[in-house]
Amino acid sequence: SKEIRLAARPVGMPKESDFEVAEATIADPKDGEVLVRNIWMSVDPYMRGRMMDRESYVPPFQIGKPLEGGAIGQVVKSKSDKFKEGDYVNSMLGWREYFVSGADGLTKVDPNMGPIEAFLGVLGMPGLTAYAGLMRVGELKDGENVFVSAASGAVGSVVCQLAKAHGCYVVGSAGSDDKCEWLEKEAGIDKAINYKTCGDLDAAVKAAFPKGIDVYFENVGGAHLQAAINYMNPFARAALCGMIEQYNATEPAPGPNNLIMAVGKSLKLQGFIVSNHFDLLPDFYAEMSKLIPAGKMKWQQTVEEGIENAPKAFLNLFTGKNFGKMLVKVGNDP
Numbered sequence: 299s300k301e302i303r304l305a306a307r308p309v310g311m312p313k314e315s316d317f318e319v320a321e322a323t324i325a326d327p328k329d330g331e332v333l334v335r336n337i338w339m340s341v342d343p344y345m346r347g348r349m350m351d352r353e354s355y356v357p358p359f360q361i362g363k364p365l366e367g368g369a370i371g372q373v374v375k376s377k378s379d380k381f382k383e384g385d386y387v388n389s390m391l392g393w394r395e396y397f398v399s400g401a402d403g404l405t406k407v408d409p410n411m412g413p414i415e416a417f418l419g420v421l422g423m424p425g426l427t428a429y430a431g432l433m434r435v436g437e438l439k440d441g442e443n444v445f446v447s448a449a450s451g452a453v454g455s456v457v458c459q460l461a462k463a464h465g466c467y468v469v470g471s472a473g474s475d476d477k478c479e480w481l482e483k484e485a486g487i488d489k490a491i492n493y494k495t496c497g498d499l500d501a502a503v504k505a506a507f508p509k510g511i512d513v514y515f516e517n518v519g520g521a522h523l524q525a526a527i528n529y530m531n532p533f534a535r536a537a538l539c540g541m542i543e544q545y546n547a548t549e550p551a552p553g554p555n556n557l558i559m560a561v562g563k564s565l566k567l568q569g570f571i572v573s574n575h576f577d578l579l580p581d582f583y584a585e586m587s588k589l590i591p592a593g594k595m596k597w598q599q600t601v602e603e604g605i606e607n608a609p610k611a612f613l614n615l616f617t618g619k620n621f622g623k624m625l626v627k628v629g630n631d632p
């Protein structure tokens with residue numbers, strides 16, 4: 299069974315040589331364990347942080363050991379009374395074709411709720427991130443003015459459509475005309491800004507928000523955050539979800555130079571990590587099960603085939619080659 303190991307800690311933008319495709323022997327499951335064949339695995343921006351040797355909310359990956367991350371697979375052999383052969387399971391044991399595990403850390407996936415890979419995207423961790431960040435951290439109220447960066451991505455696209463479903467005026471930024479067109483025509487947001495071609499991002503954000511910003515959903519950092527702070531209304535909230543622009547930085551990034559405005563405008567800038575908001579899962583599923591059948595929650599995905607292409611899929615996140623959720627198809631779905 300193939301697995302992808304961390305070969306070296308990346309410096310700056312990761313390289314393919316920081317990863318190694320290796321062969322692993324898979325033991326037979328013991329009592330209480332299952333053998334799982336992965337079908338889909340997720341690559342996510344946060345994994346870049348785990349490649350560094352530093353203290354964080356998740357422990358660092360170890361050199362020479364397989365990487366970890368969200369995956370959907372199928373139980374092929376079960377010695378657990380919690381799962382039977384054929385069950386689909388969600389685990390954190392991606393980056394490998396097969397694994398043996400106890401029942402802890404595995405959750406059953408209902409293939410009738412949606413395509414199984416959606417549990418790595420719109421119905422999974424990125425979807426819940428969008429919901430928790432917008433509704434709880436961002437304290438969204440119906441009809442507010444919302445700005446979203448990396449708006450066409452796995453998290454951003456859900457944020458955009460949730461805000462639309464709450465009657466908001468929504469502006470998103472993305473890195474290509476195709477993504478912007480999808481955001482306006484398919485996701486139904488009010489305006490999309492191509493931050494690569496708009497020239498002056500600050501001026502574009504100002505022009506897009508004649509009534510100012512009430513909630514900023516931050517995925518990017520840097521100039522995006524600075525522009526948002528400039529045009530946030532008094533008592534506006536920023537949900538700081540991620541700052542992907544800085545994940546490969548080798549030097550500390552320059553701060554937004556206008557943070558002092560947070561004082562006068564009584565802004566709330568709050569970071570959050572999705573794993574502290576799992577209690578919202580039932581509310582999140584309830585909302586999604588209304589929006590998806592009504593055609594009010596659409597999504598895109600980009601798929602790389604074969605586990606050996608997982609490093610490439612991961613690297614593509616940082617150049618925006620993914621359109622929507624970035625996935626790797628590890629095996630066939632029978």
Ligand code: NDP
Nearest residue numbers: 343451452453472473517539540541542543570571572618
């Ligand atoms: P996406 O699907 O949004 O993929 C990443 C996208 O980021 C790219 O497609 C690209 O889109 C954009 N991007 C990459 N580099 C840059 C850059 N230098 N400047 C501007 N945009 C860039 O990924 P996710 O939806 O999975 O993640 C989005 C954000 O949410 C990330 O910051 C991630 O870390 C964060 N996150 C946080 C969680 C939490 O618990 N706090 C949980 C999950 C995600 P484009 O073409 O538009 O540039």
